[in-house]
Amino acid sequence: MHPAPSVIIFTSLSGLGFGLLFWLGIGYPEVYGMSAFGMFFVAYALAVGGLLASTAHLGNPKNAIHAFSQWRTSWLSREGIASVVTLLLMAVYAIGMVFLGQRFQILGWIGAALSMFTVFTTSMIYAQLKTVPRWNMRLTSVMFLTYAVAGGALLAGQISIAVVLLLVLTLVQFAVWQAGDKRFREAGHTIETATGLGNLGKVRLLEPPHTSPNYLMKEMVFTVGRKHSRKLRMIAGVSLGLLPVILLYALPFNPISAALAVAFHVLGLFAARWLFFAEAEHVVGLYYDKR
Amino acid sequence: MTALPQTTQKKLGLVIDLDICVGCHACVTNCKEWNTSNYGAPLSDVDAYGAEPMGTFLNRIHTYEVKQEGCNAQTVHFPKSCLHCDDAPCVTVCPTGASYKREEDGIVLVNEDRCMGCGLCAWACPYGARELDQLAGVMKKCTLCVDRIYNENLPEEDRVPACVRTCPAGARHFGDFADPDSNVSRLSAERGGMELMPEQGTKPVNRYLPPRPKTDIGGENKIDILAPFLEPVVNEEATQDQPGGFLGWLDKALEKI
Ligand code: SF4
Ligand code: SF4
Ligand code: SF4
Numbered sequence: 001m002h003p004a005p006s007v008i009i010f011t012s013l014s015g016l017g018f019g020l021l022f023w024l025g026i027g028y029p030e031v032y033g034m035s036a037f038g039m040f041f042v043a044y045a046l047a048v049g050g051l052l053a054s055t056a057h058l059g060n061p062k063n064a065i066h067a068f069s070q071w072r073t074s075w076l077s078r079e080g081i082a083s084v085v086t087l088l089l090m091a092v093y094a095i096g097m098v099f100l101g102q103r104f105q106i107l108g109w110i111g112a113a114l115s116m117f118t119v120f121t122t123s124m125i126y127a128q129l130k131t132v133p134r135w136n137m138r139l140t141s142v143m144f145l146t147y148a149v150a151g152g153a154l155l156a157g158q159i160s161i162a163v164v165l166l167l168v169l170t171l172v173q174f175a176v177w178q179a180g181d182k183r184f185r186e187a188g189h190t191i192e193t194a195t196g197l198g199n200l201g202k203v204r205l206l207e208p209p210h211t212s213p214n215y216l217m218k219e220m221v222f223t224v225g226r227k228h229s230r231k232l233r234m235i236a237g238v239s240l241g242l243l244p245v246i247l248l249y250a251l252p253f254n255p256i257s258a259a260l261a262v263a264f265h266v267l268g269l270f271a272a273r274w275l276f277f278a279e280a281e282h283v284v285g286l287y288y289d290k291r
Numbered sequence: 292m293t294a295l296p297q298t299t300q301k302k303l304g305l306v307i308d309l310d311i312c313v314g315c316h317a318c319v320t321n322c323k324e325w326n327t328s329n330y331g332a333p334l335s336d337v338d339a340y341g342a343e344p345m346g347t348f349l350n351r352i353h354t355y356e357v358k359q360e361g362c363n364a365q366t367v368h369f370p371k372s373c374l375h376c377d378d379a380p381c382v383t384v385c386p387t388g389a390s391y392k393r394e395e396d397g398i399v400l401v402n403e404d405r406c407m408g409c410g411l412c413a414w415a416c417p418y419g420a421r422e423l424d425q426l427a428g429v430m431k432k433c434t435l436c437v438d439r440i441y442n443e444n445l446p447e448e449d450r451v452p453a454c455v456r457t458c459p460a461g462a463r464h465f466g467d468f469a470d471p472d473s474n475v476s477r478l479s480a481e482r483g484g485m486e487l488m489p490e491q492g493t494k495p496v497n498r499y500l501p502p503r504p505k506t507d508i509g510g511e512n513k514i515d516i517l518a519p520f521l522e523p524v525v526n527e528e529a530t531q532d533q534p535g536g537f538l539g540w541l542d543k544a545l546e547k548i
Contacts, residue, residue, distance in 0.1 A: 001414075057409065057410070058407050058408050058409055058428075059407070059408020059409075059410070059423050059424075059427075059428025059429060059430075060406060060407050060408035060427070060428040060429050061407060061408075062407075063387060063389075063404070063405055063406060063407040063408075064407045066386075066387035066388060066389070066405045066407065067386040067387050067407060067409075068386075069386075069387065069388050070293045070385060070386050070387065070388050072293075072294060073293045073294050073382075073383040073384075073385075074293055074383065074384055074385055074386040075384070076384065076385075076386035076409065076411055077386035077387075080386065125411070128384070129380075129384075129414055129415055130380065130417070130491055130492070131380070131414060131415060131416065131417045131491070132414070187490070188490055189417075189488060189490065189491070191355075193487075193488050193489070193490060194417075194487060194488050195355060195367075195369060195487070196485040196486070196487055196499055196501065197309075197355065197357050197367060197501070197502075199501075200357045200359065200365065200367075200501070200502065201357045201358045201359030201360075201362070201364075201365070202357070202358050202359070203355050203356070203357050204355065204356050204358075205353060205354070205355055205356075206354045206355055206356040206366060207314075207353070207354035208353065209319075209348075209351035209352050209353050209371075210345075210348075210351070211344070212342075212343040212344055212345060213343070213345065214345055214346070214348075214422065215345070215347070215413075215422045215423050215425070216413070216419045216422060219410065219413065219414075219423075220413075220414065220419075282414070283417045283488065283491070284416075284417065284418065284419040287353055287371065287418075287419055288353075
């Protein structure tokens, strides 16, 4: 799948933002006034920024308002509704903490749960697609949720729990790569099942339907850059969890090491998300004899 | 609404005969011609005369080579348009309600006035049957020529999809799969009509008729079926001004006149 910057930024940043909102919602840290303002500002900037980035992917954004209508069947619609409801609810909670010196605890808990639900709906946009076997597994949702909780803990400054979560996240990410590598074969799709010609022999593409890449190929048959995927996996795998943990533990805690830890985590997150798209193979590639 | 109907009264669709299709792309051209000037936004072309032309098409022809160990390879031309699936994943993923499957005849359509061009439906389709138009920014797909098949302004013989009407080989057939006696149901039953990628669970309506088995003409190197008849001539000694083989025979035959 084409690793479009808009979807990489969208899933990465909004995941982080809702992860941070989750921690703020359950009261870790319990901050008020200006420091609460700073925290909520970061969370909203990430969540809203991510959502806005996703609209760059739309061909016809003027109809985006209709995206809130199909919650009964569409995960993308549910994602839109869940994020707006969460952001509105948490805004009330934030006003309490920032201006009134009050923590509306129940509201916070509901908001935290909704934040996680929002991340889950994002994950299901991808995990529901049978056409992309690498994504079509439960681990995909586990991965998105772990990213949000771990990254959120790091941003929320919950160092002791963040360290554990970042290590768990690293394990989850490697498990996803392991399982993902086998998914296409497990799903059993081949050029023979795609064309139905398998009983006549081995099938190969003789002539493509068009001479230069079309929308389908640009969007779904992305094969560039896979050769670097091993290296990128190592960079991502080390940078998203191990380096931040070392920084947080080895150095005496100070704003610079904390900022560096966040920077490494985000770098790892972007690299892993790039791979999430670039390595995903869509079954339509079978018709083009390339994945 | 992007919920799928429980059942549809009719199941309109196509039978595509892989034995007959000659890969001429006439259906591709006529499909584009009809659909660019009728239902919805035109099917745009980008950089049409440049180095990397790219356009929106609702129907595409792939050509495959099928080869069995020890046999001659076979060429199969493979037209592909929307299969109007019963369990269409492209419909249920759509967040705006633009994609829908019609209860009355099973046709899967896009309402362009609601589509926001997110492309998720194209991701959900296993067959590559949906393309986002690069200029209009909305999703385009085969409409089963809904604006022809019920169109009383057209002469009766034209009330079939453009691709079916134009195919010079008669490789595309249109009809109702819900009726077991329809042309398409009977064709599909007689010839073992197949679903594409059935393991995706989309329950396609369209059926593909497999190529008929080719007569085996004797393995890899015996492709010239006339060779045995020419053998006596071939075996005669060929010299410089007395060519052998077919030419030799021709030479002699002309000499005799
Ligand atoms: S072929 Fe693709 S676009 Fe057509 S109904 Fe099936 S899934 Fe949808
Ligand atoms: S591109 Fe249009 S039709 Fe397809 S899922 Fe998005 S809104 Fe629906
Ligand atoms: S039925 Fe109409 S829209 Fe569909 S492929 Fe044929 S000509 Fe194109």
